[in-house]
Amino acid sequence: MSTKPSFIRNLKPLDxxxxxxxxxxxxKELEALQAVDEWVDxxxxxxxxxxxxxxxxxxxxxxxGLFHGQHRNLLGKVQLxxxxxxxxxxxxxxxxxxxxxxxxxxxxxxxxxxxxxLAGAKATVPxxxxxxxxxxxxxxxxxxxxVLLENWNGLTGQSSHALRGGRWFYAEHPGNERExxxxxxxxxxxxxxxxxxxxxxxxxxxxxxxxxxxxCAGATCEDADAVRxxx
Numbered sequence: 001m002s003t004k005p006s007f008i009r010n011l012k013p014l015d016x017x018x019x020x021x022x023x024x025x026x027x028k029e030l031e032a033l034q035a036v037d038e039w040v041d042x043x044x045x046x047x048x049x050x051x052x053x054x055x056x057x058x059x060x061x062x063x064x065g066l067f068h069g070q071h072r073n074l075l076g077k078v079q080l081x082x083x084x085x086x087x088x089x090x091x092x093x094x095x096x097x098x099x100x101x102x103x104x105x106x107x108x109x110x111x112x113x114x115x116x117x118l119a120g121a122k123a124t125v126p127x128x129x130x131x132x133x134x135x136x137x138x139x140x141x142x143x144x145x146x147v148l149l150e151n152w153n154g155l156t157g158q159s160s161h162a163l164r165g166g167r168w169f170y171a172e173h174p175g176n177e178r179e180x181x182x183x184x185x186x187x188x189x190x191x192x193x194x195x196x197x198x199x200x201x202x203x204x205x206x207x208x209x210x211x212x213x214x215x216c217a218g219a220t221c222e223d224a225d226a227v228r229x230x231x
Contacts, residue, residue, distance in 0.1 A: 001072070006177065011071075013072065014072065018069070058091070058092045061108070064085070067084060079160075082189060091114075094118055102135060105145050109129035110132050126217055126218030146164060148214060150214075170207070180192060
């Protein structure tokens with residue numbers, strides 16, 4: 001925890017009671033998810049019974065993940081680490097190739113543009129995201145893309161901003177505290193590299209890109225989202 005921001009370092013280590021609570025919460029989440037799984041089956045069966053399954057695109061995702069003790073977070077979803085921000089996105093049907101897996105970074109801002117494109121409709125307001133059908137079909141599309149992560153903690157009053165894309169996660173917090181993780185070598189975000197001189201050039205590349213993503217809107221976000229530092 002020594003390289004973490006102060007608001008993470010100051011969290012209490014987990015004891016036996018905390019571990020028991022984490023296990024209990026996780027079991028309840030699995031039980032709730034079983035009900036979701038059953039309803040997905042019923043919905044797909046109902047669409048199939050009407051003969052519309054081949055004319056239907058189904059999207060399955062979540063708005064956030066939850067902590068189960070990682071980074072000393074007993075529960076919750078506010079911090080911008082992978083456990084709360086990296087969620088599944090499954091899309092079936094339409095132009096999305098069966099059995100394919102896309103590795104590009106996407107975000108929930110992409111859902112509206114994708115649905116509009118599938119429906120042949122046009123947005124009446126600027127949209128920050130992009131249609132994911134071309135991205136799924138071509139691995140070169142949005143290959144170096146980054147997305148903006150933001151939060152606000154009503155309990156602490158902290159507001160943070162982070163860039164997540166390619167191999168890098170870079171975050172800026174109140175009080176000039178920052179984080180940098182190489183997700184290829186440290187997927188659990190355990191060693192903060194922001195003060196390591198070997199990564200100064202990476203920080204210098206990612207910081208202005210984070211600022212550009214914070215300021216972008218609509219089509220300009222596509223110009224701001226490339227991450228090229230270190231791959």
